Amino acid sequence: MIDIATRVWNHKWKIDPIVRSLIDTDFYKLLMCQSVFRNRPDTQVTFSLINRSTHVPLAHLIDEGELREQLDHIRTLSLTRGESTWMRGNTFYGKRQMFTPAFMDWFEQLRLPPYHLERVGDQYELTFEGAWPEVMLWEIPALAVIMELRSRAVLRDMGRFELQVLYARAMTRVWEKVERLRPLEGLRLADFGTRRRHSFLWQDWCVQALREGLGANFTGTSNCLIAKNRDLEAIGTNAHELPMVYAALAEGDAALAAAPYEVLADWHEEHEGNLRIILPDTYGTEGFLAHAPDWLAGWTGIRIDSGDPATGAETAIRWWRDRGEDPREKLVIFSDGLDVDVIETLHRQFADRVRVSFGWGTMLTNDFRGLVEDDRLAPFSLVCKAVSANGRATVKLSDNPNKAMGPEAEIARYKRVFGVGGQVPVEVVV
Structure with missing residues (x-):
């Protein structure tokens, strides 16, 4: 078993990659990617990072150069032979060959497309634009990088024994x-x-x-x-x-x-x-x-x-x-x-x-609530969502109005079309 505290203590290299594999992602992203590849491959989308917890000043906590290094590293990744074999040959949900040969041929050649990063006040504006099957695969690694860089920033000045006790x-x-x-x-x-x-x-x-x-x-x-x-x-x-x-x-x-x-x-x-x-x-x-x-x-x-x-x-x-x-x-x-x-x-x-x-x-x-002074490791609500498709804004209403997203006029239209009336707000913690 890896000694996590020691690994955290040793995060002193120029770049210690957070994401080391294109399949360090959620399974539903790959399933949805195959569906999009089959049904809507030419749709152009924009994904954007959204920090719902604005009290967490990501641009103050995370060094922009370090963030770029991590994102640039992800763009060098490609599917390894072992990963391809696992996806092509494994049984998922009782089904062999869940992923089609055409999709796998495409995925094996994939490199993630460019990103746009800009500091806006105490937050980062991070967006990804391009063909839907490619851009959608940025969501999970982008979130993973931001979340872990924030963790590293909080832990950076801790001593080795302090880290051992924390973990x-x-x-x-x-x-x-x-x-x-x-x-x-x-x-x-x-x-x-x-x-x-x-x-x-x-x-x-x-x-x-x-x-x-x-x-x-x-x-x-x-x-x-x-x-x-x-x-x-x-x-x-x-x-x-x-x-x-x-x-x-x-x-x-x-x-x-x-x-x-x-x-x-x-x-x-x-x-x-x-x-x-x-x-x-x-x-x-x-x-x-x-x-x-x-x-x-x-x-x-x-x-x-x-x-x-x-x-x-x-x-x-x-x-x-x-x-x-x-x-x-x-x-x-x-x-x-x-x-x-x-x-x-x-x-x-x-x-x-x-x-x-x-x-x-x-x-x-990510439940480190109360374990660090000022609760600086408490989880927060960060998402990376599709915000437009072929130049049109996307909308999400949800059953919780606090999770709604999109332009106000479009939100009103969607509520009318889908017959959404009064909703009870629920606090969004994570």
Whole structure:
């Protein structure tokens, strides 16, 4: 097992690469990339870094030159022979050759496109522009670099023993969470913590702790590199990015209203079983389900990623029943702002009514709250989103108005088209 504190202490080289592999990313990015490569390869998009936690002054904490070095290094990466073999030959979700030869031929030649970085006040403006299949693969490594450089900045002046004690306390915290989760009968839990992790080494340690502590109740990790290295299941389906871009490309209100279902129709052609998971909240869960075509009720499950999670689960159960489906045979995946208290509560509330699973993210792989003076290592909300497609602004409404994004006029239009009324704000912590 790697001595993380010693590695942190030794971060004195000119560049110690944070991202060392193109598959140090979430599995759903690769699945979505293949879908985009097949269906919308020529769409031009812009992704942008968005720091929702503006009290964290990233441009004061992170040296611009160091940030550029890390981003430039990512642009030198290409798929290794072992990584290609894993993707071409491994079984994912019970399916061999999940990734087509055409997609793999393209991916093996890929180098990530250029970026634009500019300091604006105490924040960084970081954007990526180009063909959708290429640009979308910047999202996760860009977040990983920013998050870990912030961690390094906070830890830089700590002594070796101080670092040992810090990580001992953080490890104890993770293990105490594991011990609380053990008694939950039938628990299904996966690591979803790549996007806002403390560091790659820390995420890898957390995954190993869950594997040992939870045994078969730990179902895998969203991180492809860790899944490959640790012989674990790679977990993930699709995300808000797809309906956001499809909607931006829609001509007129009728096409806009149909866009989220067009996304899933394309997905339906490519995937089956546990990969058929609906993410309904991009433009409001209630409206999405009310107008959903009947064939979607036959999908395996629903992922709940915003708003009150219990309300979302109840909405899903009611929808399945109204469509003649047995909720006990359906899967509900909770993935928003989870920590042990919430996991315990939701599991006990729904485990005998649906098949429940949890995608545990930031509070697994970046919970250093209260462990450093002034709480300078506390997790914060950083995202990298598609903000335009073919020159048109994207919009996300969510079930939580605090997560809405896009120009005000377009947000108003989308609310009208999708019939989104009053919403209850929920604090966005991570």
